[in-house]
Every structure is written in structure tokens, then in C-alpha cells.
Amino acid sequence: MQKIYSVILLLLFHAPAWAQNNPVGIFQNHTDIGNPKMKGGATYDAATQTYQIKGGGSNIWFNRDEFHYLYNKIQGDFILTANFAFVGEKGDPHRKIGWMVRESADEAAASMNAVVHGDGLTVLQWRPLRGAYMRDPQDEIFYPKKTVFQIVQLERSGKKMIMRVANWGEPLQEVGSHDMPDLPDAVLAGLFISSHNPDDVQEAKVWNVRIDKPVASIYHPNPQIQKTLPKTQDVLGCRLETMTIADGKRKVILDSPTKLEAPNWMLDGKKLLYNAGGFIYTIPANGGTPEKLNTGSVSRINNDHGIAFDNKQLAISGGKEGTTGGSYVYVLPLAGGTPKLVTQESPSYWHGWATNHKEVVLVGQRNGSKIYNIYRANVSTGKEVALTQNTTGHVDGPEYSPDGKYIYYNANPTGTMQIWRMKPDGSGKEQMTFDENHNWFPHISPDGKWIAYISFPTDIDPNSHPSYQRVTLRLMPTAGGAPRVIAYLYGGQGTINVNSWSPDSKSISFVSNSEKAEAPVAEKSK
Known part of the structure; x- marks a missing residue:
């Protein structure tokens, strides 16, 4: 199709x-x-x-x-x-x-x-x-x-x-x-x-x-009202896009009537990696024919995946064989192969590699808590260390800076989701953005100079990042300073959940929603 x-x-x-x-x-x-x-x-x-x-x-x-x-x-x-x-x-x-x-x-x-x-x-x-x-x-x-x-x-x-x-x-x-x-x-x-x-x-x-x-809205920030709304929603097509940061010029490299999510720019600069239909695919950065990546027995792969700094390993989050639900973190060779299970507990969603290539950071719920926290996990042993211990609010999107000095993430301790950072041991937590938007998924450019993130509108639950929203992509210096808008789009969940910077720090990739997968009006009349 x-x-x-x-x-x-x-x-x-x-x-x-x-x-x-x-x-x-x-x-x-x-x-x-x-x-x-x-x-x-x-x-x-x-x-x-x-x-x-x-x-x-x-x-x-x-x-x-x-x-x-x-x-x-x-x-x-x-x-x-x-x-x-x-x-x-x-x-x-x-x-x-x-x-x-x-x-x-x-x-x-x-x-x-x-x-x-x-x-x-x-x-x-x-x-x-x-x-x-x-x-x-x-x-x-x-x-x-x-x-x-x-x-x-x-x-x-x-x-x-x-x-x-x-x-x-x-x-x-x-x-x-x-x-x-x-x-x-x-x-x-x-x-x-x-x-x-x-x-x-x-x-x-x-x-x-x-x-x-846009689809008819079925999202409401009041959970009690949300319960009364329909459980199904129209599915839109998706565009896989690249954009040059200097001038904001965008290019659609894949236009699909089905759902695409969360591109990573591979470190050779020649291909992108993304997930669709529970599997991982690669595609040339200038567009072309997608190819399915071998992820062994792991299916139901979601939009939390990424490439290690050594350009040899890939982390994915997906279902466990023999189960019907849950998300676990795995690592496998970037070229494809047999995945190794890292996390024993679910839900676990990968978000970042440590610069030593031996550890990952993820978000998960543990010990019966309904609150998500950030954990560092050893790839070989699976041993986890909690880096946040929130009892309210929500944290997500942890990602190491290329120099290994910080872990950037988003958190909602005060009623709006904002961008934060902390030291790799969980100390020194520092808020980076201060505005009325709900800001998610900070991604650091390979040269360490920029933070790209997605801003959701003010009328959603700050702890959620739903699909089919009027969102913006924003850019701010890692040294601090005012953010600027670099893209205006209809998207949300899956748009930029993982780091998608090009290796030269000049471009970025993301997913936007397009029209429904149906015939144009002119065709319907025939």
C-alpha cells in the first residue's frame, strides 16, 4: 500500500x-x-x-x-x-x-x-x-x-x-x-x-x-469526561519528514496511509530508522523503499528505541514473546539480530544510552506504583538504579548529553510539563524551560549545542502526550536561552519521542500526521 x-x-x-x-x-x-x-x-x-x-x-x-x-x-x-x-x-x-x-x-x-x-x-x-x-x-x-x-x-x-x-x-x-x-x-x-x-x-x-x-476530538483533559467519550478514533496517515535547522525547510521522505513513529537518524547519515505496525524499518534519508529490520522474536515494538553512541547497538522497547501486553527493554546489534532482554519488569520504556555504551536510561513503573520514574539499567546484568523518586506528577524522555555530563528529561512537579536535566547519578536537578506549554522529549544535538523538543498545547493533561494535536517543535541552546519554534505541525505521540538529530547536527527528522487513509472527495463522486 x-x-x-x-x-x-x-x-x-x-x-x-x-x-x-x-x-x-x-x-x-x-x-x-x-x-x-x-x-x-x-x-x-x-x-x-x-x-x-x-x-x-x-x-x-x-x-x-x-x-x-x-x-x-x-x-x-x-x-x-x-x-x-x-x-x-x-x-x-x-x-x-x-x-x-x-x-x-x-x-x-x-x-x-x-x-x-x-x-x-x-x-x-x-x-x-x-x-x-x-x-x-x-x-x-x-x-x-x-x-x-x-x-x-x-x-x-x-x-x-x-x-x-x-x-x-x-x-x-x-x-x-x-x-x-x-x-x-x-x-x-x-x-x-x-x-x-x-x-x-x-x-x-x-x-x-x-x-x-484533523480528526474529531475525543480527548478531554478531565479524566471523568474522558471516560464518557468513544473508545475508538479515526486513524490518520503519517509523513516521515526531515528538516534543516538553519532555515526550517522540510522534506517529506515517506508519505503513508498507515501510522509511522519516532525516527532515529542513523549515525552514518545515510538512513533513518523508525517503527510502524510493531516492527522496525530503515529507509534512505532522501527517501526510498523501507526495509524491515530483523528484531528476532520481539514484536509489538513501540516508539521508544535508539542507537548507542558506539553506532553498534540498538535499544528497543516492545512486547515479550508469549505475553499479550507490557513493554520491556531489549538491546540487539544495529544491523539486526537476536535481542537481549534488559528489563525484567514492565512497563519499561527505553529513552537513552549512556556514553559508556553499557547502560541505558528508561522510564517505568515499579513496586506497584502508578507513577513513572527514571531508572538507569546495566545492559549486561539488568540491575536498575532509580534516578527519580516521584510520588506525584510524571517524568519521561530521559536522554544523556553526548559528553555524558547530564541526563535531560521532562517532568511535571508544578502543573506544567517542562524540560529538566540532572547529573547521571540523579543529583543536581535543574529546570530548563519556563512557559505555559507542556514540553516533552528533549533531544540533544550530537555537537552538544542544542535541545530540540516538542511543545503540546495548554489545554491537555500535562502528564499525557496524545496524538492528533496542534504541536510545535522548538529549539533552545543547551547553555540556556530563549527557545524558538522550528516547525508547526499536526502530530503528537510518535512525532519526536526519540532522538532524531542528523550526525552533523544540521538536520532533524520527525513524523507529522496527514489526511485520513481514504479516497479524495473528487474520487468519491465517481
Whole structure:
């Protein structure tokens, strides 16, 4: 199934250059709307996963529009996110790029537009009904004209449309929202560009383009309410992604209708390792065919696994043969082979190798306690030493720094999950982050300079890290300092549970959720 899905994407990625009414990249169609005098077009660079779009058009305003449009037909709720930048500084100050949702390809169609102008004006604009005049924005933000690029997000939640924006490194901020009760359930949604001058053509680059389909929420932070909610949940597809830290450019190397989790970047820099369906797979770092790793009799492998600093051993967490539940820690050769059981008790979830290659750190419940604590275990003997002794709250994600001086982890002693560190013997506990988010799974870059971690929203139980959440990946110096956002995505559990830094500390890998594993709206009507 994954191979078929990859072939379909490959065909989309190689759409004809500047072709009209043809797929381009992930978009089912692209065309001029409103018959502008100067025609537009679009190309897609599969190597960088970047769109180059151009368009003319007198305006997107009054009771009709002229512009170039790349779009899909989408049903229900969705989240549209991308990075936008004009090519060149010349052009009308009101040239426009951004996301657009329309009821149809008619020039006078009702629409909702998340717009970035050439002069820095950033607004949410809408036409409530076909042929109506475009409404004035309810809010306006002016970014400096020299701003290199902006991240723009447009979300539909029921009848409400919400626009958010950010500069590189900042959290998304809401620009405005508006109810659109007359938009149909199935709409056109995609990228647009208009020159705001009938005799001109403008160009823009768009990258990190993501169309996410959130599931109906069945999570509630109140445990009593959670008990009343359905036990089943829609399963979304997953993207395995890599990202360069310096510029935040992301690349999807595997797009699957099934669940993928927790990539590790192998220390030769050539492959990634991840888990799916209870097994471990490897895949080339630039994409390709996944290969199953031999883990012997151990199955039901979860997303807590990782490679020793000596690049010879792999630790995994999974079920024990002959049992139906529980998680135990094993080690095996990185090339695959017979696993050796390390922990005798369950639940045990591996999270870090010691720099001596002889010990691991894990989280587990012991002696009948319902509280998770951090333990150091000897790989040869299985002997465990408790490094935390919490009786309330939760700890998770312990991981050694490359120099062996610290173990980084996340903990919730005060009501929010934050990043902490301690010395390898459990002493000297020190809080590293201080904000309203729930911060999980700190991962230290191989050069020891950076901490990458995932931030969950404020409205979840701080002791949980559920799937299908609006999360961010953040980066902060190990020496201390303010964190910055490096990725905005729909994900959570399995996104970055284990260290996934590239060996040169320049890139990182993670998993994001995508659409449900089902046919597009256009296919359902056949």
C-alpha cells in the first residue's frame, strides 16, 4: 500500500511545467481564475518540495477576482500551512499571495482568503456570498516590507475560518477569524497569487506546504469526561519528514496511509530508522523503499528505541514473546539480530544510552506504583538504579548529553510539563524551560549545542502526550536561552519521542500526521 501511495505522489510531483488545468505537486489542479490578461502558472521542484507560482490579475476584491490558483477539493475541517515569499521587490504594493478557500472556481465565488501583500499588509478577507463585495478585514497586521518570508495558516473548524501567521522562529499568532455558514462542506482550497495589476505578472515561492485533516476530538483533559467519550478514533496517515535547522525547510521522505513513529537518524547519515505496525524499518534519508529490520522474536515494538553512541547497538522497547501486553527493554546489534532482554519488569520504556555504551536510561513503573520514574539499567546484568523518586506528577524522555555530563528529561512537579536535566547519578536537578506549554522529549544535538523538543498545547493533561494535536517543535541552546519554534505541525505521540538529530547536527527528522487513509472527495463522486 505504501508503494502504491508513493507512486501516486511521484506522478503528481512530475506534473508538466507551467501546465494549465493539471496537477502540480500535491494539488489536483491549477488554473487562472477570472480570465486575467496576463496568464499565470506553477511548477513544483520535487527535490526541494518547493512551488514556484506566478500570476497576473487586476485584483482579488470587489465582487469578482483575477488570480492564479493551485487547489484541491477538500471536505470537512482542515488546516492549511505554508511558508510564502515574493520573488523580487518590484510590483504593486497590493500584490497578494496566500491561502484561499472558495466555493467554486467561478470568478465571483464566495471565498475566505489569508492574504500577504507586497507592502507587508497581512489580513483575513472574505466574500460571504457569490457576487458580494469582499469584506473589509476585521484585523490588520503590517510586517516590515523587507520581511524575508512569513508562515501563513488558514484553518476551517466547523463554520469558522481562522487565520494565523508567524515570522520564522515565532509561535503562530491569530490574525482574525470569521464564520462562513454558507460555504459548502466540500470546497476548493489552495495557494494563490495576484499581481494587482492587469499588465503585470508576479512570482512567489511557497514551501513547507502542508494540508492537514484533523480528526474529531475525543480527548478531554478531565479524566471523568474522558471516560464518557468513544473508545475508538479515526486513524490518520503519517509523513516521515526531515528538516534543516538553519532555515526550517522540510522534506517529506515517506508519505503513508498507515501510522509511522519516532525516527532515529542513523549515525552514518545515510538512513533513518523508525517503527510502524510493531516492527522496525530503515529507509534512505532522501527517501526510498523501507526495509524491515530483523528484531528476532520481539514484536509489538513501540516508539521508544535508539542507537548507542558506539553506532553498534540498538535499544528497543516492545512486547515479550508469549505475553499479550507490557513493554520491556531489549538491546540487539544495529544491523539486526537476536535481542537481549534488559528489563525484567514492565512497563519499561527505553529513552537513552549512556556514553559508556553499557547502560541505558528508561522510564517505568515499579513496586506497584502508578507513577513513572527514571531508572538507569546495566545492559549486561539488568540491575536498575532509580534516578527519580516521584510520588506525584510524571517524568519521561530521559536522554544523556553526548559528553555524558547530564541526563535531560521532562517532568511535571508544578502543573506544567517542562524540560529538566540532572547529573547521571540523579543529583543536581535543574529546570530548563519556563512557559505555559507542556514540553516533552528533549533531544540533544550530537555537537552538544542544542535541545530540540516538542511543545503540546495548554489545554491537555500535562502528564499525557496524545496524538492528533496542534504541536510545535522548538529549539533552545543547551547553555540556556530563549527557545524558538522550528516547525508547526499536526502530530503528537510518535512525532519526536526519540532522538532524531542528523550526525552533523544540521538536520532533524520527525513524523507529522496527514489526511485520513481514504479516497479524495473528487474520487468519491465517481
